[in-house]
Amino acid sequence: MIVAGIDLGSTAIKLALVEDGVLLWHKAAPTAPGQEKIANALLAEGLSALGRAGEGVKKAVTGYGKNLMGGAEFAIDELSANCLGLFRQSGGQARSLINIGGQDVKVIQLTAQGAMSDFRMNDKCAAGCGRFFEVAARILDTPVEDFGALAATVAEPARINSTCAVFAESEIVSLMAEGVVKEKIIGGLHESVARRIAGLCAGRRLRDDVYLDGGSARNSGLLRALEDELCRDLHVLPLPQFTVALGAALAHPEA
């Protein structure tokens, strides 16, 4: 039996199809009104791609929108799902993880058995999260996917003080008006977000090995800035955006 792990996040809906503990298929779509419809469309697409269209599946939901999904027989909080998914993907190595989601950042610690032992999250403001980079990308007219490569070309990033999407917008516009190249601005954005996330880690005993996941983990510039700020290497596994959806599927009692 295929189990669909559906992570209804604030910026993206992620689907992971799992059978016998093995990830068969995955895909994400931007969050928009009608989340259930989007998730079901992803599910239909996945089953079709696997040549199993129309087959019955079990659904496990997680994320901010988990209560919006009808027909799911299992729900799990996203932090627990994150632990489970990452622990499995890391082959049981993960002890600490930093998840940068669309509207929040989570610092989670795991036991040697993969259970969550402690966590910390940012407050209600989305400063320094995935949404922040989306706002910056719009102002800079540059896709977020290019941020990592562009930031790698500069040695001295611009200083950006704010991680608030509203204040950062005016700061970015001011820097652009001063003629600062966007590569430096992007580098500065990475550093400012890294400082904020490091602040969230303060006081937590980050244990080896520390993993970075969530959609923003694909941004190599942010990864570098965060490694510099935390003075340690971070691991990024393949498919960091799908860890939570995978964990939800694995948590399903029939998985």
Place this chain on the structure above:
Amino acid sequence: MNSSATERTATPPPDRKQRLRAKITRETAAEYAEAARSLRAHPDYNAVWDNFLAIIEQPQSARQIERRTARPVVEHLCNQAPLEIAHALGLQPLRLASGCCAASRLADASLPALMCPLMRSTLGMRALLAADDESNAAATLRIIPTTCDWTVKFPELAGESDKTRAHFLELPHLRHSERGQARFQEELFILIEELEKTAARRLTRAALRASIDLYRQAWAVFAEFIALRRDGRLAAVWFMVVCAAFMADTVEHWLAAAAPILAHLQKESRRVVGNAVFVFLSGSPLLFPNLKILRLIEEAGLYVLADDLCASERLWPGGLTISDPSFSGLIRALAGRYHRACQCPTFADNQRRFNTIRASGLRPRGIIHHVLKGCHPFDIESLTMEREAAKAGIPFIRIETEYSPEDARTLLTRLEAFAHIDQGAMK
């Protein structure tokens, strides 16, 4: 001049301030109504709860309470002034503390931006209700224990329109020192003089003893509600109703209203909690009609086994030990209960606070520490609580919030995750 212009001249639009006040009044009423509606829709609702809901389901001014109870109202900020003293003088003690989000808006413009939401709401509610009273002097007297800065500055923040006489109950911040205890007893004698002036009569030993005995009955009933809670049979929202009714009514009426509710609950053998995770709730007070945090806790699959909130279990100061039945002996006993045994974070020697949790034998699965933004004493104390919780191997979460419902989803995410923390990993 056309006809519409004539109409505008003849009937000028209502004053904007009046319109805003009317809007906030409607929103305040709606907030209370929604809280009452949600309680009546709660799976544990039974019609007997209407005894208490009828008391609290709408905001009441001091004047309205005076009319209902036929006693002059004395407002109490915080809970360090013994209720028994006011009661013995024929006065009605009323806890001045609001949990209403909408009412805050009435005071917003004249208050600091980063202010304790409880005090903001209380000031807003006072302004809202005082205007509806025939007299702006809503209460006869307001007792202000010098706990936090917001409390001390209450009269200043309330402004010149506030005509209620303030009496500051100076609180020695070292409650375990003999000097502190002696000073608090002196403060109580000064308070008695002030209350005697208000009541226009002398406080007698017999009247005080009778009030102490009456409140003992109330504390005994509280203990029964607490026992039901410890047994997993009283959801936190209902315990809030018990406490809110106590703060807004005469002790006599509260006792009468409580009896059928207790009888109903004690008859019910069903435990309300199911597979919920038992937690201890500490921190800033939670007040009706703000059910946000308690609802989220319930939604996350957690059950509040106990708390030490000053508008909840700490309303109940525990049994009073009277070794000396003389007048001053009674005052000493009250001082011991309301000062020495008080665990408000305003005190400097509050080390025993965590010991109380540990020694109570409750063995909570976790501690939720609720901090209202701008509530500095509880914010400061959260560091100690977290450290002590870690030493004891009890998972701890600090929830910082305000009255607005906008952060409900993110708080729920945290609480749901907290319910799944591996306790074994904390050891």
